[in-house]
Structures are given as structure tokens and as C-alpha cells.
Amino acid sequence: MLNYRITKYFKIATFKLQVKERFINEIYLVKSMVEKYETRCLNCRKRFEVEKGAEVAECNHCGSKWRISWVTPDQPKVQGPA
Numbered sequence: 001m002l003n004y005r006i007t008k009y010f011k012i013a014t015f016k017l018q019v020k021e022r023f024i025n026e027i028y029l030v031k032s033m034v035e036k037y038e039t040r041c042l043n044c045r046k047r048f049e050v051e052k053g054a055e056v057a058e059c060n061h062c063g064s065k066w067r068i069s070w071v072t073p074d075q076p077k078v079q080g081p082a
């Protein structure tokens with residue numbers, strides 16, 4: 001009887017943990033879709049938004065297209081004209 005109760009308790013605890021993990025994973029997924037990064041345009045010298053992981057980005061100030069490299073997963077850098 002005690003064994004049964006312990007087993008049941010652990011099943012519930014495990015389930016709660018799985019729900020929590022899934023919830024956290026979804027937050028990260030949404031975060032990575034929403035997150036935008038900025039780098040400086042070599043043409044107009046203004047900062048423009050680059051979507052995470054993008055290889056090409058267009059400056060929203062002057063319309064120049066740039067090839068993008070990622071110094072770190074969070075830091076885009078203009079490589080040259082696209």
C-alpha cells in the first residue's frame with residue numbers, strides 16, 4: 001500500500017516535471033522566433049534589425065542589402081554587400 005502511494009506520488013511528480021520542461025521549451029521557442037538583433041549598416045551608419053540566424057538582411061533605413069555573419073549566436077555582423 002505504501003509502495004503504491006510512493007509510486008503514484010513519483011508518477012505525478014514526474015508528470016509535473018515534464019509539463020514544466022515542455023513549458024520552458026516552448027518559451028525558448030517563442031523567444032527565438034521573436035528575438036531580433038541589430039547591427040550597423042555600412043552605408044548609412046544606422047543600426048538595423050537582423051532576424052536571428054539570417055544570412056542576408058536589408059537595412060530598413062537606406063534599403064542596402066548585406067551579407068550577415070554571426071560573431072556569436074547573438075551578434076550579427078555585416079560581411080559585405082549581398
Ligand SMILES: [Zn+2]
Nearest residue numbers: 041044059062
Ligand atoms: Zn542603411
